[in-house]
Amino acid sequence: MIKKLKAFILFSFLSITVFGQKDLKLWYDKPAVEWMTSALPIGNGELGGMFFGGVETEHLQFNEKSLWQGSPKVRGAYQNFGDLYLDFPSHRNYTDYKRILSLNDAIGTVTYKVNGVSYLREYFVSNPDSAIVMRISSPGNKGKISFSVNLKDAHHTGENQVKENIFTIKGKLNLISYNAQVKVINESGQLTSTQDEILVENADAVTILLTADTNYDLYSSNYIGETENQLQKRLFDRISSASSKTYALLKERHLKDYQLLFDRVQLDLGATTPDIPTDELIRKHKESIYLDALYFQYGRYLMLSSSRGMDLPNNLQGIWNNDNMPPWECDIHTNINIQMNYWPAESTNLSECHLPFINYIKTEALREGGSWRQLAENIGARGWTLNTQSTIFGHTDWNANRPANAWYCMHLWQHYAYSNDVEYLEKTAFPVMKSACEFWFDRLKEDTNGKLVAPDEWSPEQGDWEDGVAYAQQLIWELFNQTLKASQIINADPEFVNTLKIKFAKLDNGIEIGDWGQIREWKIQPDIKGNDHRHLSHLMALYPGNQISYHLNKTYADAAKISLESRGDEGTGWSRAWKIACWARLFDGDHAYKLLKAALHRSTLTVISMDNDKGGVYDNLFDSHPPFQIDGNFGATAGIAEMLLQSNLGFIHILPALPSAWTKGSIKGLKAEGNFTVNINWEDSKPIVCTIYSGSGNKCSLYSDLKINKVVDQKGRSIKIKKDKAGFFSFETKEREIYSISFSDNK
Ligand code: FUC
Numbered sequence: 001m002i003k004k005l006k007a008f009i010l011f012s013f014l015s016i017t018v019f020g021q022k023d024l025k026l027w028y029d030k031p032a033v034e035w036m037t038s039a040l041p042i043g044n045g046e047l048g049g050m051f052f053g054g055v056e057t058e059h060l061q062f063n064e065k066s067l068w069q070g071s072p073k074v075r076g077a078y079q080n081f082g083d084l085y086l087d088f089p090s091h092r093n094y095t096d097y098k099r100i101l102s103l104n105d106a107i108g109t110v111t112y113k114v115n116g117v118s119y120l121r122e123y124f125v126s127n128p129d130s131a132i133v134m135r136i137s138s139p140g141n142k143g144k145i146s147f148s149v150n151l152k153d154a155h156h157t158g159e160n161q162v163k164e165n166i167f168t169i170k171g172k173l174n175l176i177s178y179n180a181q182v183k184v185i186n187e188s189g190q191l192t193s194t195q196d197e198i199l200v201e202n203a204d205a206v207t208i209l210l211t212a213d214t215n216y217d218l219y220s221s222n223y224i225g226e227t228e229n230q231l232q233k234r235l236f237d238r239i240s241s242a243s244s245k246t247y248a249l250l251k252e253r254h255l256k257d258y259q260l261l262f263d264r265v266q267l268d269l270g271a272t273t274p275d276i277p278t279d280e281l282i283r284k285h286k287e288s289i290y291l292d293a294l295y296f297q298y299g300r301y302l303m304l305s306s307s308r309g310m311d312l313p314n315n316l317q318g319i320w321n322n323d324n325m326p327p328w329e330c331d332i333h334t335n336i337n338i339q340m341n342y343w344p345a346e347s348t349n350l351s352e353c354h355l356p357f358i359n360y361i362k363t364e365a366l367r368e369g370g371s372w373r374q375l376a377e378n379i380g381a382r383g384w385t386l387n388t389q390s391t392i393f394g395h396t397d398w399n400a401n402r403p404a405n406a407w408y409c410m411h412l413w414q415h416y417a418y419s420n421d422v423e424y425l426e427k428t429a430f431p432v433m434k435s436a437c438e439f440w441f442d443r444l445k446e447d448t449n450g451k452l453v454a455p456d457e458w459s460p461e462q463g464d465w466e467d468g469v470a471y472a473q474q475l476i477w478e479l480f481n482q483t484l485k486a487s488q489i490i491n492a493d494p495e496f497v498n499t500l501k502i503k504f505a506k507l508d509n510g511i512e513i514g515d516w517g518q519i520r521e522w523k524i525q526p527d528i529k530g531n532d533h534r535h536l537s538h539l540m541a542l543y544p545g546n547q548i549s550y551h552l553n554k555t556y557a558d559a560a561k562i563s564l565e566s567r568g569d570e571g572t573g574w575s576r577a578w579k580i581a582c583w584a585r586l587f588d589g590d591h592a593y594k595l596l597k598a599a600l601h602r603s604t605l606t607v608i609s610m611d612n613d614k615g616g617v618y619d620n621l622f623d624s625h626p627p628f629q630i631d632g633n634f635g636a637t638a639g640i641a642e643m644l645l646q647s648n649l650g651f652i653h654i655l656p657a658l659p660s661a662w663t664k665g666s667i668k669g670l671k672a673e674g675n676f677t678v679n680i681n682w683e684d685s686k687p688i689v690c691t692i693y694s695g696s697g698n699k700c701s702l703y704s705d706l707k708i709n710k711v712v713d714q715k716g717r718s719i720k721i722k723k724d725k726a727g728f729f730s731f732e733t734k735e736r737e738i739y740s741i742s743f744s745d746n747k
Pocket of ligand 1: 316328333335337461534572625629
């Protein structure tokens with residue numbers, strides 16, 4: 001009996017779900033018409049592609065994360081790398097067309113028929129083999145594949161060549177050198193090449209491998225690593241190694257690598273897979289809960305595709321950009337965008353994807369003579385700080401955003417809070433957090449009430465600069481609070497800890513209630529009721545910060561609600577996403593859901609607009625600011641996670657903001673602070689069973705609106721529960737054990 005129960009708990013933990021999760025895909029019955037709105041993204045974390053699925057001409061535009069114009073002195077911008085064209089002149093008239101992006105497999109597919117013959121194309125970007133892999137075939141047929149291949153350099157700064165079955169483009173931008181190689185491998189038939197194209201005739205199938213990189217090196221003092229020749233050789237070796245594997249093996253290696261991470265989280269909202277294409281589904285977004293789950297997982301897909309491998313964060317468009325003069329230089333923006341890009345990393349169980357951002361922060365913040373330290377030095381402070389815009393060469397400009405150092409540190413702390421990795425905390429996070437605290441020790445000044453305030457700050461991106469702006473105060477509060485916690489864990493230098501305690505005690509926490517019941521955004525200039533500015537900078541303490549909650553203080557939570565209502569339910573893409581999380585933190589699931597649906601509103605505008613009624617998604621589910629900005633994708637994924645589970649206050653709150661539209665469902669694999677992994681099944685809008693895996697053996701504290709009936713361990717033994725106060729329970733856990741919690745209706 002006990003054995004059976006144990007098997008059941010394990011089974012329900014590992015595979016809560018044999019449900020609709022296997023059918024996560026975006027699909028269309030026609031080729032893409034426009035890069036931004038309808039081409040589909042693939043990527044391995046640094047190398048990315050957008051495929052159009054054109055039949056007569058296939059177009060794959062590609063990027064590599066470090067291909068930037070600029071240098072430490074010159075601002076520059078993130079660049080398009082190039083375009084691959086496949087021409088099938090005899091495929092003019094076709095039928096049975098379908099273009100798919102499977103999130104389960106991270107594989108793009110294009111299928112169609114010409115004269116009754118079926119054709120299949122498959123595209124993915126392999127992380128283990130560092131290449132874009134494309135396969136052209138006609139299943140069951142021989143000798144049907146004939147087409148030409150063309151590679152275009154988006155810059156033409158160097159010499160491009162075709163040698164047998166390999167294309168090479170190379171050149172140099174302001175600082176860095178780049179190189180891309182494409183290898184065409186035919187099975188049967190003939191392959192010939194000219195100066196600028198490779199021609200395949202009557203092949204059974206063809207595999208195309210594309211790899212691209214630059215000699216950028218974050219860890220070098222001048223940001224340059226290899227010579228051009230070394231780069232060329234590395235890519236040649238890379239593509240040779242990939243081409244020594246069969247297509248089947250490349251695909252197997254890709255699937256294994258991707259699914260290991262993607263499958264960690266599964267969300268079932270009880271939806272059936274719709275039989276209409278995704279663009280039509282978006283038009284009917286209000287009726288579809290399938291789309292809710294798809295959009296949640298799309299954020300995780302995009303994270304895996306844009307934030308693995310090299311230590312550089314994904315940018316305003318992740319890694320996908322077809323423009324050499326992109327909006328806002330497609331850079332690293334520090335006043336919401338880059339942070340939002342990483343909101344779902346820990347909670348949706350993709351902790352590894354957080355590291356490229358974290359390691360980049362550490363490297364730049366501690367770089368001797370680096371620009372972030374220089375900015376601090378310029379105003380007579382120790383430590384490091386930032387402006388609003390940054391590039392991969394440490395260049396940072398346009399409007400001081402000093403409190404961004406505190407906001408960046410929240411990410412450093414969060415990675416510890418979820419992983420409980422003390423060595424990481426001591427070696428990576430803490431030195432950077434300490435240095436940011438020292439900046440504020442030197443910078444803060446006393447106001448007339450004896451409180452410490454940050455002088456001359458901004459509430460991005462509106463109003464006047466003044467002392468003690470809520471945005472700055474709330475962020476510094478988080479920095480001091482989290483650094484103090486970190487200091488205690490690693491036994492930090494007592495002198496520093498002592499100063500931190502003194503400063504923290506005197507710090508203005510940035511939470512003050514104004515004359516219409518709102519959280520004040522500024523101390524001096526008035527808050528205008530109905531100001532619907534897209535930034536929610538004075539609500540930092542609600543989300544992503546931790547000071548405001550109904551669990552802590554109803555008065556402040558009510559005031560935050562008044563402020564949020566005043567901002568309205570529209571906004572640019574990312575603004576809508578932020579509001580999902582804010583309403584979730586106010587435990588209002590239906591309002592959070594209203595914002596999720598607002599985020600899924602169909603947008604078509606592709607030029608910059610700041611209008612609140614223009615945000616939403618394009619037909620390819622890319623978030624539209626407008627234009628495309630990936631932060632809104634990641635923000636919505638984080639917001640949905642926040643609706644189902646919150647753990648930012650030292651306990652796990654199960655289903656804190658479940659909307660009435662999701663009456664029955666389950667979530668598997670969300671992470672909670674304290675290194676817990678959580679599965680929840682619910683019915684009639686109430687949790688039925690919750691299974692928790694304890695990664696570090698911490699005490700598990702929980703909050704639930706329902707009474708907890710029983711906690712059993714893996715062996716089916718009842719675990720002693722401690723009732724703390726109304727709704728709060730806790731129990732001791734052992735490392736790597738699974739616990740199953742059941743609920744009863746009455747409190
Ligand atoms: C911030 C925002 C804008 C835009 C830009 C890239 O400046 O205020 O809305 O997202 O970043």
